[in-house]
Amino acid sequence: MTEASDEQPLPGVSYVMPVLNEAHYIESAVTSILAQRYPAPTEIVLSLGPSSDDTDAIVERLHQRDPRIRAIHNPAGHIPHGLNLAIRDSRYPVIVRVDAHTELPADYTLRAVRTMLRTGAANVGGIMAAVGRPGVQAAAARAYNSRLGLGGGAYHSADVPAGPAESAYLGVMRAEVLAEIGGYDESVRRGEDWELNHRMRSAGHLVWLDPQLKVTYWPRRDLPALARQFYSTGVWRGELVRRLRHANPVRFFAPPLVVVATVLSVVLVPLWAAGVLPGWWGLFALVGLGPVAYLLLLVAIALAGGGGLAGGARYAAVLATMHFAWGAGFLRGAAHGARDAVDTSRV
Known part of the structure; x- marks a missing residue:
């Protein structure tokens, strides 16, 4: 040195x-x-x-x-x-x-x-x-x-x-x-x-x-722009995971897991509750506990956040926007590559 x-x-x-x-x-x-x-x-x-x-x-x-x-x-x-x-x-x-x-x-x-x-x-x-x-x-x-x-x-x-x-x-x-x-x-x-x-x-x-x-x-100053920015960032992080499979921190995989668990719960839980799916599918329906826990966390953040209820609600909405946009983008990038994805929040 x-x-x-x-x-x-x-x-x-x-x-x-x-x-x-x-x-x-x-x-x-x-x-x-x-x-x-x-x-x-x-x-x-x-x-x-x-x-x-x-x-x-x-x-x-x-x-x-x-x-x-x-x-x-x-x-x-x-x-x-x-x-x-x-x-x-x-x-x-x-x-x-x-x-x-x-x-x-x-x-x-x-x-x-x-x-x-x-x-x-x-x-x-x-x-x-x-x-x-x-x-x-x-x-x-x-x-x-x-x-x-x-x-x-x-x-x-x-x-x-x-x-x-x-x-x-x-x-x-x-x-x-x-x-x-x-x-x-x-x-x-x-x-x-x-x-x-x-x-x-x-x-x-x-x-x-x-x-x-x-x-x-x-x-970014509003939720749509923030969502576009984080979706693009997630897409390219998924692309980098494809390129550098052994060199990615575990934290990168938390938001896409939340997205996958939410989608599965929205699909599986109603079908299982209505009896369309056999009873043993209830084990898979338990995946819905993850999004429920996440929703409860956001509610707790909104109630306890600074700036009153409105400030707490904004903070919770920002967190959800960041996590779901990034996670959805990551899944796209990891599955299909980033291709020509761009950050449209600057346009």
Whole structure:
């Protein structure tokens, strides 16, 4: 490992960001980059998909304000394509991935780069700290930050210790390692970070998680958009399970099991209760106890949740939306592959 003091010269940094229909968030994301306290050369490369809102005009205004910001075109609009285009157009040896729905704390880059130099890591990432405006977005943020929402992945919890990790949120990466492993896999439309980190680790490189690196993330603002996002994410997670059968955490399989149990209970329990199915089918009908227990859990969450009954109900609805959309998508992806599935929540 490479040992480095805080006085060691710092490398230049290229911030890369894929952007599509982000008029509500892009300016705040870029402003958080410009506010970084990092005493070395920097640049911002925005990879612009075919937006239908005011994103491009906002980006042009930002470029006029600061020449370190420049835009390149990503006609396909897909995240890994956009990231690879921006990385290839970058000048500096450290690549910092930023998303338009995120905001970086002012010391993010400095801390991450110093950690990279100290540990010899190929990628240093932190924690997704979701926030939201009152309503569905706030409930979604609460779900993102809870083990009930996303299953306890390391980079969703500030309670984990710093150290080697399976994956880390976003990432501050060595450009030479990205070139070595071929960058992002453009056939993976969602879950591209996890897949990239898997290849980094398989190539013998270190992925490091620092829970002190907390990135603000703004979730989707309504249930339909949240459902589309999580369905797409589930589809691509199912695709990755097909590709990497031996390298998937057990937590990935909980939401699809809830979906399967719910479907079976809806079909089997009424038929068994009506006598259409023989009595011994009652053993299979017991699968309905799982969805019943899940429903009772949601009711308990709604009654006990913060923000009164309305706030608790929103939180329970968000959890159900995330779990069922992700689980249904996972089943499709695992059974048939992701094919051309895309995240339509950004369109």
